[in-house]
Amino acid sequence: MKYAVDTSVVISGRISRMLESGEIKGTIIIPEAVIAELEAQANFGKMTGFQGLSEVEKIVKFAQDRGFEVIFAGERPKLEHIRLAKGGEIDNLIREVAAEFDAVLITSDRVQHLVARAKGINTIYVRPKVIKPEETKIMSFFTPDTASVHLREGVPPYAKRGKIGDLKLVKLGDRPMSYEELNEIASEILEAARQDEDSSIEIERRGATVVQLRELRIAIAERPFADRMEITAVRPIAQVSIDEYGVSEELKRRIVERQRGILIAGPPGAGKSTFAASVANYLLKNGYVVKTMESPRDLMVSDEITQYAPLEGDMSLTSDILLLVRPDYTIYDELRRTSDFQVFSDMRLAGVGMIGVTHATRAVDAIQRMIGRVELGMIPQVVDTVVFIEAGKIVKVYELSFTVKVPTGMLEADLARPVIEVRDFETKKLEFEIYTYGEQIVVMPIESDEKLKAALEEKIGRYIDDFEVELAGRKAVVKVPERAISTLIGRKGKRIKTIEEELQLSIDVVPKEMSGEFDAEVEETGKHYVIQAKGLEGKTVDVYAGEEYLFTALVSRKGWIRIRKDKEGGKSLRLALAKGQPIKLRVIG
Structure with a gap:
């Protein structure tokens, strides 16, 4: 046969x-x-x-x-x-x-x-062998609290278990996995994905395959892409509502009052996609038509929300279709490449509410990822809200606005320019300014007055001890004794200029007004008493013995008062010293 x-x-x-x-x-x-x-x-x-x-x-x-x-x-x-x-x-x-x-x-x-x-x-x-996703071997490595499974050729299996923000790497066995075992598991995953209507092979490249097997996102890496065969399966361990994130009513209103451009940012594994899914479901409940753009399609959203993949491998083609479908909001998971940010920007400027998910270690970094990919002046029109997620919690929300002003720290009016202001959503406090300076784009942190004042005091304290600082915005007035002005300013003003550049401040150094009462030391020479008055040079002072007024004198440029012993004031001073009374100076002008 x-x-x-x-x-x-x-x-x-x-x-x-x-x-x-x-x-x-x-x-x-x-x-x-x-x-x-x-x-x-x-x-x-x-x-x-x-x-x-x-x-x-x-x-x-x-x-x-x-x-x-x-x-x-x-x-x-x-x-x-x-x-x-x-x-x-x-x-x-x-x-x-x-x-x-x-x-x-x-x-x-x-x-x-x-x-x-x-x-x-x-x-x-020959009917294909029916393999249900839940019966595949990869599922045997998962427990209810397992977030991800990591299988690698020549290494025992590992898994990450726990809650979002508190995941721990756990060893699942001592026996290293062989290539044959991994190949069998991979073949089973692919066959199950082909047969299951709710699963799909999302990406297939040379040495790399990404499969969405129901709720599992599975990445299979082989030679030559990886040095050894590896299978990584990730599963969302939490499907939560927007209320469980502690979202304020003001932020909810901001999301639903009109279509917006929102970036959800955070480090890998922080819960960004989970939050994006909860926002999608919340918008659906509030009467918005919501779609998603994903590669792979792994958001856990309601059945009413259609999840789109890259059409013919190109998200720009997907966006063309979506503009015909006319959704109120589109969730874009995730923004990585320049082309992703450009598609996001095009759809937002076309009037579609956009919510993008992107990796960032700080909230402001999500905005910085757009610089160079989207024209600077268009950024607030594309993204007006940034939500930063860490360990499954919202830790920061920024709102962006566009204005023309003199950037903080600059004084001359002719330095006015377009500035993007980044403010804390809850307190409305300005935290960053983004603008062009020459050919560079500057992302300037706006420090609080307390922090800035402390930093200025620390730097001035390196050179002098007696000073006062007054701060208003990015302008400071430093009051110091006249004798210390040259020390602080430095030769040709270099010292104070360095401080100004480091702190982005304009600093005025002025003489410190001397007032109050000062203890004085008295020295005796052949015919004179010499009262030391350092720091009071050029000041007129009253001289007291305890609480008894003795006389008034002018402090010399060298910082002392000299009086003859045979004069009335000298005689009064000698009597006070004989009694052991403290000599004090009170500034009167």
Whole structure:
């Protein structure tokens, strides 16, 4: 008996099993069209190609061991066959081989089976083995609190378990996993994804495959993309409502009052996509038509929300369709490449409410990722709200606005320019300004007055001890004793200029008004008493012995008062010193 096989049944691995069980016996004919198709898939890095070629190798080896014949026959597909492959030209080449050898065609392709039977070709239809997603081996690694499973060739299996923000890496066994085990698990995942209506193969590249198996997002990496085979399966461990995030009523109103541009940002695994799904469901309940753009499609949203993948691998084509569908809001998960931000921007400027998910370590970093990808002046029109998620909680919300003003820290009116203001949504406090300075784009943090004053005091304190600081916006007045002004300013003003540049401040240094009472030391020379008054140079002071007024004097430029012993003031001072009374100075002008 002669049997011809097609690509579908070879990829499934059923022929080797049928030969081993004795279900079929005789010559196996493998059309060159099948080999060409498997070779092309393997060259493109698709797992199906490698699985099929491995099955061919098994069939040949089995034939050698059992003593039956394997024939490679037929025509290799030409360019016109490849162009018309979707119309069934390559399948026709396979049928022609079966007819030429009067062989029974074995296939798992229902259309191939029906066409062959219609043409009078004997055929066996091998129904694909039904693999339910919940019965796949990958699911055996998951427990209710498992967020992700990590399988790697030559390494024991690991999993991340716990709650969002408190996930721990747990070892699931001591035995390292082999390539054969991982390949079997991967084949099972792919077959289950093909059969299940709620699953799909999202990305298939050379050495990398991404599968959405129900709620599992599975990434399969092989050589040459990875040094060893690896399977990573991620599952959302929480499906929460927007209220569970503690979203304020003001933020809810901001989302639903009109279509907006919102960025949901945070580090990997922070719960961004989970929050985006909760916002999508909330908008749906408030009467908005909501769609999603995802690659892969893994958001856990209501059935009423359609989830779109890249059309022909291109999100810009998906956006063209969505603009015809006219949704009120679109969730874009996630923004990574420049093309993603451009599609997001185009849809937002077309009037569609957009909610984008992007990776960022700080809330402001999400805005910075748009710089250079979206024209600076258009950013507040594209994104007016940034929600930063960390460990499953909202830790920061920014609102963006556009104005023309002199940036904080600049004083001259002719320096006015367009400025993007980034304010804390709850307190309305200005935290960042974004503007152009020369050819550069500056993202300038606006420090609080307390922090800025403390930083200024710390820097001034390196040079002098006696000073006062008054701060108003980005302008500071520093009052110091006259003797210390030159010390603070530095040679040719370099010291104070350095401080201004480091803190982005304008600093005025002025003499400190001296007032109050000061203790004084008295020294004695041959004919004079010398009262030390450092810091009071040029000031007029009253001299007291305890609470008793003695006399009034002018402090010299050198910071002392000299009085003759034989004068009235000198005599009064000598008597006070003899009594041990403290000498004090009171500034009067």
